[in-house]
């Protein structure tokens with residue numbers, strides 16, 4: 001078990017012992033649950049074979065599913081290689097999701113400074129968290145289960161991506177899912193039952209998220225099952241959780257198959273190169289415990305190392321833009337535009353409203369004995385909220401509700417904000433100067449909510465490139481946020497839209513006030 005888990009549990013144990021003597025027993029019980037939990041993950045294979053049928057690089061969202069499906073074929077041997085270590089139970093407490101970014105389970109990538117974005121953040125860089133652990137980013141993420149809109153898939157198919165139309169992918173969504181939600185805002189006929197991946201909702205719902213969904217209806221939007229193929233509307237979140245705990249893809253797809261003899265897993269193993277023979281990938285090199293290993297694949301090497309590491313590994317292996325590879329002295333195997341066309345969703349993270357009632361999550365929830373008892377003993381309460389995120393809406397900010405439109409903005413509704421949970425400022429990487437001038441409440445308890453706004457179909461593009469030939473050096477990430485002005489227009493309109501939401505009758509009882517203290521650098525605008 002990691003030192004930080006032991007320290008957190010130690011502090012919690014001492015804090016509880018005085019106020020809630022039975023809690024000591026609960027904490028110990030949690031520790032023993034963790035031991036049992038750890039034994040469910042496929043173990044590290046001490047001596048992998050020299051050759052497998054398939055090698056999968058990265059045990060994240062994609063890699064876990066692939067390892068499960070491929071090992072269904074008894075005759076195929078699969079090696080799954082993961083740079084990170086085991087997932088531990090503490091990582092499954094939904095409300096603690098933001099804290100995981102401060103652990104070794106995060107690759108800790110940052111964007112390059114840019115003249116359009118991330119300027120109020122430390123060093124002018126946006127933190128770009130990615131999971132480095134069994135389960136990958138599905139261990140760090142905020143658990144929102146969102147398939148996307150049918151029109152997006154059909155658009156990709158129309159671009160020539162055979163097999164990606166909604167009608168092609170939808171059966172796989174059904175197959176993989178185990179819907180646990182019984183509420184009437186979900187259309188059960190659009191969901192799967194009995195699959196590996198549990199989809200539920202947090203047992204706790206704050207009064208604020210109820211107001212958020214009602215506000216949507218008041219403004220003329222429908223309460224939607226955003227996983228039905230049409231995302232438009234307002235809703236509570238559907239989450240990859242079960243019994244109030246995170247369900248990562250490792251838990252969903254790897255734990256149940258840990259006894260399959262044709263699956264080997266190596267953990268803490270960093271793949272440094274794909275071995276190419278002519279145009280064919282025939283194996284990989286990896287480093288573990290400072291030793292270098294080579295393993296061959298008779299059928300395929302599958303690269304599922306995530307949106308940052310996969311292109312990095314391709315380029316290190318000679319697959320990438322000729323000029324770039326040659327400038328670093330890498331032999332070109334295939335000249336391809338790897339690393340270009342990087343797309344992520346530009347966001348405004350800090351549209352905050354303060355409220356005058358104690359209805360939002362606050363900093364002390366991580367040390368409040370009652371809140372912790374609720375979670376450890378009953379798997380309910382504030383700690384089951386997925387990273388503080390409870391509601392979601394997808395709207396077209398340029399068109400009134402009810403008209404035919406394709407949403408261009410996603411609003412994630414959070415039952416707290418960095419004013420109430422100051423540690424979240426570190427997640428965003430807010431600079432000390434801006435934090436102290438704008439967001440530091442100096443210990444004053446503030447209740448608030450936040451609408452986290454995301455551009456749905458960004459036009460901005462970035463690029464990933466190599467900094468050096470050292471596979472352990474972080475690649476250069478030019479995230480490209482806001483290099484297209486249309487993305488800014490969507491978000492500006494989105495901020496106005498949050499005012500409409502907060503001005504509804506649904507929110508009136510909380511007396512919300514936009515927290516509009518100007519950031520000094522923006523005051524002139």
Ligand SMILES: Cc1cc2nc3c(=O)[nH]c(=O)nc-3n(C[C@H](O)[C@H](O)[C@H](O)COP(=O)(O)OP(=O)(O)OC[C@H]3O[C@@H](n4cnc5c(N)ncnc54)[C@H](O)[C@@H]3O)c2cc1C
Nearest residue numbers: 058060061062083132136137141142143144271305306309
């Ligand atoms: C903080 C955060 C919040 C998010 N919230 C949501 C959300 O609420 N809902 C949602 O749908 N999506 C969310 N996402 C995005 C989602 O989690 C990712 O899109 C998804 O997990 C990516 O899956 P992947 O398999 O491509 O990569 P990953 O899951 O990142 O897996 C890649 C794996 O490869 C391993 N790896 C990388 N390089 C190597 C190497 N060289 N050798 C060996 N192993 C390697 C990594 O350690 C990792 O385990 C979030 C992501 C983050 C980081």
